[in-house]
Amino acid sequence: MQAVCHVILSHAPAHPGCVVLIADLEETVLWHCRPGAGAGGRWLRHEYDDHAVSPDVSISYSMSMLTTVGGRFYSVDHLQKHFLVVALEFSPVDGAAPQFTAVATNDTEHTPAGHSRTVFRAVESVGELFLVAMYYVKPRDRVASKILVLKLDLLKRARVEVMSTLGERSFFLAASSKFGASVRARQVGLKENCIYYLKPDDKGLKD
Template sequence: MKIIGTGSSEKGPLLDRSHVPLLLFDYDEPDRSTYVKLLYSVPAGELQVRRFAELGEHFYWTTPQGWMLLVHPSTRDTFLWNPLTRARVALPPERDNLEELQPDARCVLSHAPAHPGCVVLIADLEETVLWHCHPGAGGRWLRHEYDDHAVSPDVSISYSMSMLTTVGGKFYSVDHLQKRFLVVALEFSPVDGAAPQFTAVATNDAEHTPAGHSTTVFRAVESDGELFLVAMYYVKPRDRVASKISVLKLDLLKRAKVEVMSTLGERSFFLAASSKFGASVRAKQVGLKENCIYYLKPDDKGLYVYDLGRGTTTMYNPGLDLEDDVTPELLVTPW
């Protein structure tokens, strides 16, 4: 294993911005006095060791906005954490057993934490439960159980929560129904404690799976204030690599009109596996190739890169000594 550098979370900036996006791996260390992670820098193609006391002492979840949500199991202290700078943003103390959530619970922010309207939202993917709060230690977490069929008897809101994302400060999820999409908007009333409201808009455009493909996996990505879906097509359900990938834009101003993107231009998209979120980067600004989909697979250490222009896939091995069936977390630059 090629180790480029080591560092501690107790001195100086944790990470160099030029090394982000990063893949975060667990690391079994004989001396567990400090918590160790392996970080693979996608731009640099290098693996490094970092010691994170914060991650050893807290339950944590990653977000598409780069911040991590940390919950202390004993003190119930809860905060947003920037892994690049170690900056913390206090959240109300946890009172509803957030630490019992599964690691794949969906956590998103409506705005940057310093924004006065920022909402931190957590969706339990196993129960019809939402938690939300505003940054600051003086408020409180609000827990809501919602009607899974609030928008239609035929639509399961909880099923679409795995694609919960933020666009323009608002929350959206997307469901795939009979070759069309249903965009579900989630809004919170300014009245403290009021239940969230769901509204839905169905697209009129059909989504066509290419001939010869049996399975399609969708991931939602926010980019430049717009909502995109990455459609990953598989010839067989158990194939490890998508044979074709397309990017669809859902125009929220035109009743979620679907537009197939011919190119992402200067952008590339990243897709996480465990948390299933997507993120957009200005590729050249971070030293990566433009117009590509970088994606991770469950129980697979590899980083897959699909070139939208050429229609080809390249797989990168982040470390020969890493177990093949580990699933890394994805870290992107915080807002």
């Protein structure tokens, strides 16, 4: 049986502080190493408490949706009408255990009237953390009837700011891998200021 994992880097591979993280999606286990000079590339294993940040939040559930900003790994959970931003940070001290911290947003989030399901995806863009909220009228609807892009201010208690435009950038989201990315739209042949979303059985992109 093959292990189900999520692999993500904290920085570009050539960055001296780069951490390669492998998150086991079936067990509460992290594997990580620093491939940079002097680190030796030694893999370290760490088991974590699934409810370390809150008894109501499963850290392991969010491991498949990690994104990186400024060398830290982030996930975002929806908790009692607030967003809980969970950060995972690795110390430069060899052998030190990674640390989880969490902060709740100041603003409440309400699913619009007439909608029954909401899907969230965290995306890093130009060094900042964004959250794409997709609202569905019916649980089995394939196309969201309303989409909001929220900017999370990590310095001010992760306060939520609703974005009116993405400017020259667009976001690319994949449901099957829970992957999200920000791109300069024209450089890759896409329309600016769009959200592209790909479901597992789709034959093309939706915007």
